[in-house]
Amino acid sequence: MKSGMVIVGAGEAGVRAAVTLRQQGWDGPVTLLGEEPHTPYERPPLSKDYLTGADRKLTSIGGTNQFEALEINFRPSVTVEAIRREDRTLITRDGETLQYEKLLLATGASARRVRIPKVPDPSILLLRSVNDSDRIRERMREGLNVVMVGGGFIGLEVAASLRSHGAIVHVLELQDELMKRAVPASIAQIIRQEHQNQGVHIHLSTRVSDVNTRHDRRMLTLSNGQTIQADMIIAGVGAAPSTGLAESAGLRIENGIAVDAGMATEDPHIFAAGDCCSFPHPLYDNNRMRLESWRCAQEQGEVAALNMLGKGETYMKAPWFWSNQFDLGLQIAGLPDQGSEEVVRQIDDRSLLHFSLRADGTLAGAAGVAPGNAIARDIKICERLINGGSKPDPAVLSDPGAPLKPLLQAG
Amino acid sequence: MAAENWQDVCATSDIPEDDVIAQTVGDQEIALYEVEGSYFATDNLCTHGQARLSEGFLEDGEIECPLHQGRFCVKSGKAMCAPLTEDIRAYPVKISGDRVWVDLG
Structure with a gap:
């Protein structure tokens, strides 16, 4: 039998990678190993609606419903104990051995x-x-x-x-x-x-x-x-990347499993994506960072899958993050702590946008808060400005009466 | 064939160019869109999370959910990308004079 693609970790990064492999036409085996007994589920509601009982049902990760049609072999309750790199084999806790052509580590993080x-x-x-x-x-x-x-x-x-x-x-x-x-x-x-x-x-x-x-x-x-x-x-004191498996296999660890901008480790057959990995970010001087972000995990899973197929893809999107507390919605695009100049747009006493500009005038990050999702559109525009390396006029950014959308044209 | 239920929902001028608004019709909230001179209507609640599409970002005839960036085609209601797994309902729209009518079926 053809040894296929094996993904360890059935969270956002792992599931997205599995689906992407199929969408890209890979027709060999795809095996997705989850440590938990559950079908892959979204974690964000666990501290919100699921916790309060407002929503009693787990939300399945998008794509989970296609596993059968896509012939993705999802196996719950499997713990991988070791990676034997010399013959590209995984050893599970139950003593089973699994061969891989390419391996993706999407092991996530655990609460400290x-x-x-x-x-x-x-x-x-x-x-x-x-x-x-x-x-x-x-x-x-x-x-x-x-x-x-x-x-x-x-x-x-x-x-x-x-x-x-x-x-x-x-x-x-x-x-x-x-x-x-x-x-x-x-x-x-x-x-x-x-x-x-x-x-x-x-x-x-x-x-x-x-x-x-x-x-x-x-x-x-x-x-x-x-x-x-x-x-x-x-x-609730943060999370530590789950690097044990990679570390005992001799892979480099640097605040996470160290990968390049294409999610590859130094072993050409092993990739890592999501909360468990650290990577150099091209939008931020190739500084090595590790993100814990629902969306970033998906995007990195996709990039990893493409590169497992040899496509030469780079992950270079502005990080995006959100949180909901009471009726307030907080969203962040980019890295607000990477700027040197701060511009604030005070919309009202519960709504505010904070922009962080670099010395060259480009936007490093933006954070906003407002009731509901009222800040979402502006953060979306900021994300575009960050990805495009635009230099938005600070006078427009600080003026609550000035729409941000025209800045996308201004370049 | 489903019964028709045409409702006068707003004036065309209520929907800014290349934008989206929310409108309550009876006990139902719908999203109304203007795309290059044409008008479209869908349910306003995303099929993935609890978010109003009227707070999302409209571009190239697709509305992006403000919470998780899933995109729907505003014309057909089709879910265009992850994390969406379910389409949204789209309603027929007609313009009569300067009024927007929606068939809520």
Whole structure:
């Protein structure tokens, strides 16, 4: 039998790669290995509608419904233990061996744990998989005292979801602002204000300094002097790339599985895509970066698939990211922290666009927040400006009355 | 054949050139588009996530969902790319004078 394409990891990158291989006419075997028992599902709802029970159904990843028609051999509950590069073979936990012609590692990332003295690790919940989300949802009830450790995207989305359903929520953040490196301060402030208006207790520059049990209740003493009840503790302190398999196979690791701009490792038969990999970005001076982005994972899966077929494709799109908290929608295009000049468009007290320009006048990134998806169109235009290397007029960017769409023509 | 149900939904001038608006007709929300002098109508809610297409980006006769960048053909309602797996409903449109009529069927 012809040894085919094997993909390890059935998330956004892996599924998109499998489908792309077929769309590009590859007619040999395609095997997609998932570690979880589930059909490939979208993770973003896990901290939002799925967590609150507003949407009880998992959303399948697009393309999953075509697996049979496309003859994609999807196998759930398979853990790969080792890659034997010398004879291009995978060894699974069950001892099975699988040959590959080309291999794509789309192993994703796993939630980082936190240690809190006197609190056993398993009682600090995480949010990454559907099982994690179910665990939180099953325990959720009105009036539950929830402590969210970490004021990043996941932490704040979970805080908003649980607060909307009547929990008493405290968010502990070590930094002096929420979502510190990811979002400009002007936007973080609007989001923080919304959380506070909704009754979420935000503790900045704060850690847990002591834990005690009083009348069967776990009480946390915080470094700001307050004592709060913690019926449920959830950690949202970021994710670590799942590189173990690649590392033990001797592949280079650099904050993720190191690949080139075509998603290839230094082994010509092995590629990596999505949250697990780091890559040089041509739009950003080929700086090596790792992104955790739903859309980026799909796009990289596609590029990897093309290159597994020898097409010579490069990944060079502006990263795109979104978050929903209460009724606010946040979107980011590009990398706002890569600019040297900041331009702000204040639309109203809950709507704002923040542009980051480089010294040469090109747009490095843009972030925006507004109720619903009201900021989406403007961010879409920014994405085009970034991808096109345009130099938008700062006077237009800062003027809330000036439409952005004409900037696309201005070049 | 399905019964026709033509509704006067708005004036042509309510829909900016090369743009999309939302309009509520009865208990239904639809998206109305202008593309190079022609008018089109579809459901306003994306078939993938919970997002209004009227907040999306219209280009070359396709509306891109503001949340996950799935694209639909505004004329046929056809889903054009991932993550979409389901088409959206498109409605017949006719122009009478300066009014836009939609057959909600």
